[in-house]
Each structure stands twice: as C-alpha cells, then as structure tokens.
Amino acid sequence: MNEIFPAEWEVSSPEILAGTVTSRITKVRLRSGAPAIVKALTPIGMKDELPGVHYLDWHKGCGAIRVLAIKANLLLLEYAGKRTLLDHLNEFGDEAATAISVEVLSKLLNTPHHDRSFATDLIPIRRQFARLFIKAERDRNDRTESLFVEAARIADDLMNNPVDVQPLHGDVHHENILFGDRGWLIIDPKGLLGDPMYDAANMFYNPLDRQDLRASEARIAAMARTFSHAFDRDIRTILSYSMAHAALSASWHMEDENLEEAARSLEVARAVQNVLASLV
Template sequence: MADNLLQSLPAEWYLSEPELFTETHTSRIIMVRLENGEQAVVKQLNATGMENELRGAHYLEWHDGHGCVRVLKQQDNNLLLEYGGSRTLLDHLNEHGDSSATLIFTDLFQRLQETFRSQKPVSPDFVPLRKQFSSLFKKAEKDRKAGERSIFVDVAAIADRLLDNQRDIQPLHGDIHHENILFGKRGWLVIDPQALLGDPAYDAANMFYNPVERTDLRTDPKRVATMAKIFEDVFRRDRKDYLEFGMAHACLSASWHDEDKNHEERDRSLAVATTIREVLASAA
C-alpha cells in the first residue's frame, strides 16, 4: 500500500513514509515526511476535487501561512501542505471548556482579518456568498409557493437583507469549525477552506453551529448569547449581525439536508436556528 501511495506522488518532492489518513468524495489525504524529516500532508484531488477544491488552495496562498497552514507545493492534482498538528480546537474544548475554545477562535479570526487589511489581490475563483445561499432561497421559494410560512421563508428574507448589506467583503474560509482548527508548532491554524467571498461575519457565525455533535451547546440559548457578546466585544461589531448570520447558516445547512432527504440532520440544524432566533427575540 505504501509503495503504491509513494508512486502516486511527485518523485521530485522526495517524500517518504506515506500513510493514507482519510479519503473523501473529493480527495485523499496522505501523511508524508519531507526530505528534511518534517511531517507534511498531501491532498490528492480527484476529478471532483480538481473542479471544486483548488480555490481552497488559493485561499491558503492568499493568507500565506498567516493563521492558516501553508501550501508548500502543487503539481497536477497533488497539493503539498504544511502539517497543522494533531490537536483540534474540539480537543481543547473538551478539556478546557467552550469559553476557552471561543477565545482561541476569536484570536485566530483576528489574525485572518489582518490579511484583508493588507489589501492583497484576491483570486477570481472564490464563490460569492449569495451563491452559497442558493439552496436556502430555493427551499424558501418552494415553501412560499406551497403556502407554507416556514422558518426557511422567514430566514431567507433575513439572509437576503444580510447579503445585500455585506461589509468588508473578502475571501472567507466557508467551513470554520472546531475540527478545522489545529494546534501545532506554529500555534493554532485553520485547514480545509471552502473559499467563499463575502462578509466575514458569516465565517465567525459558523461557530454557533459547532461542534456539530454537541447539541447541548448548539441549542443552549445562554451559550449562543455569550458567544455573540464575545464576538461583539472582540470584533467591535453589533452582535445582531453574528446572530442573524448564524441563524441563516443553520437554515442553509438544514436546506442542504432537506435536499438530501436527511430529515434527522435537517431538524437538528433547524433546532440551532430556532435557538438563535429565540436569543434574537429576547434581545430585541
């Protein structure tokens, strides 16, 4: 197996000790050693990955290691990436609590914002945030035509307003969560970006939705309100923006699950949206 993996990698990279870490519908992740003995990661894209994930490499290159893992090399469908570490923010949360994990995130997120402030040019292939929300708008329109005033209908209107009034439009990770934040020799770094383009409040608001398996946190109004206040205090922006983007993201995720006919996950996502809506109502 190791020999086959090694033969699939560019010989001129002088990689060794390949080990398949995981395989997804877009790529396989291979742990390797560089010529100097340091650990690294090869993301080997399949046809789907080549179509949809190369922009993720452009996001990492845009940040150039600032708050993200670095792209070390690229050849054909192979991306050689810096090894971010084995410890996730979820590990930290489980050991030290949600508040501590949230503060680590806010510090990392501020580092990511520094790239935007440097006014570096942006790759043209990032997905506009409005396009990202197409499934929510489609679901809302379907419900509206059926005469159903669902949460999808209500939140789609809020999402439309948010998208019409975006601030500081910039490259977004698009899928920030506790297991996409790793700790290694360069500290906390993000991995595996989806590469969107839009309001950074959307990226931060993804944290209300995570960790995915911690329903106790995701549907706890006190946790939602506390996280929103932290965001407001640290990022100097009205907490309502984060709450509304968080509710919109939860409904967007629910619309994806609805398309897949995964009703259990759809309802779990809607429970997050409902919790955030309750917090918004109590703060009004």
C-alpha cells in the same frame, strides 16, 4: 515514491490518513524531517477544492496552513498537528475553545493583503445560500411562513449589505482548527467570498454532536457578545448570519431527506432567533 509524488519535493515515509470522493490525504516527511501533508485531488476535487487552495494561498500562513507546493492534482501542505479544537473543548470547556476560535479568526481577518486581488474562482456567499433561497421560495409559494422564509429574508438583507468582503473559509468548526508547531491553524477551507462574519457564524453551529451547546440560548448569547467585542461588529449581524447558516444547513438536510438532522439544524436556528428577539 517517485511514481506518486514529485521527486523535487523529496518527501518520504508516506502514511495514508484518509480518502474521500474529492481527495486522498497522505502524511509524509519533508527532507528536513518535518511532517507535511500531500493532498491528491480527484477529478471532483479539482473542481470543488481549488477555491479552498486559493483561499490558503491568499492568507500565506496567517492563521491557516501554508501551501508549500502544487503540481498537477497534488498539493503539498503544511502539517497543522493532530490536536483539534474539539479535543481542547472536551478537555477545557466551551469558553476556552471559543477564545481560541477568536484568536484564529482574528488572524485570518487581519491577514495583510496590501490590496492583493482575490482569486476569481472563490464562491460568492450568495451562491452558498442557493438551497435556502430555493426552499424559502417553495414555502412562500405554498403560503407557508416558515423559518426558512424568515432566514432567507435575513440572508438576503445581509448579502445586500456586506462589510469587509474578503475570502472566507466557509466551513469553520472545531475539527478544522488544529494545534501544531505554529500554534492553532485552520485547515480544509471551501473558499468563499463575502462578509467574514459568516465564518464566525459557523462556530455557533458546532460541534455537530453537541446539541446541548448548539441549541443553548445562553451559549449563543455569550458567544455573540464575545465575537461582537472581538471583531467590533454589530451583535445582530453576527446572530443573523448564525441563524441563516443553521437554516441553510436544514435546507441541505431536507434536500437529502435527512429529516432528523434537518430538525436538529432548525432547533439551532430557532434558538438563535429567540436570542435575536430578546435584543429588541
């Protein structure tokens, strides 16, 4: 134990939960007996995941898990629970899950910050969209008026006119929202910087294995109205971020030559595009 975790943390009962190229996740017990998570970052994780840590630190437990301690490449994190929002959706339906996502996102949006500065390593949202802009430029050069070209134009316009720029989670989905002792909390942020409606837009694209929901124009329209009312933002902005995010995902999949997933992502983008067109 002392060789793996800092002695001053006084953690026990380690149980490895997962391992990736960026980290190893271990569930432990604090001195009080409460569960916690130790996240051991790999060299890749030290590069890729620290912006997310700074995102959590900025929120200080408001809607997100708390960072309890940091030492070298080890993070001691609050345990969020094991019931996911996807579990809740499967049991109570999509509308109930959407209502909870509004609750969590509202807490994140309303984190008291008192003009605290943002971490310098948060990733500007424009950089997040780099592959979409590259794909759109290739299509323009080929004189192809693709959905990527339209989505890139929309994304560029959104990023030129941001509102309430703040730290963003960057990967909001049903399996990153968990229920525990403090209610519903979000985990595993990427740590971006931009308009918070990008985080809301991620929900349209999820759950990943529910194409019947993701590509449903009725669901897209209903979710957009819910978010627009909850966050007091223009419904077009929310839908535009949603379309741009789906096209961004498609550009990532095309780069990986995963054409099946790219097609699924484009189906979502077209469905959102149709809902946007219906507002004219």
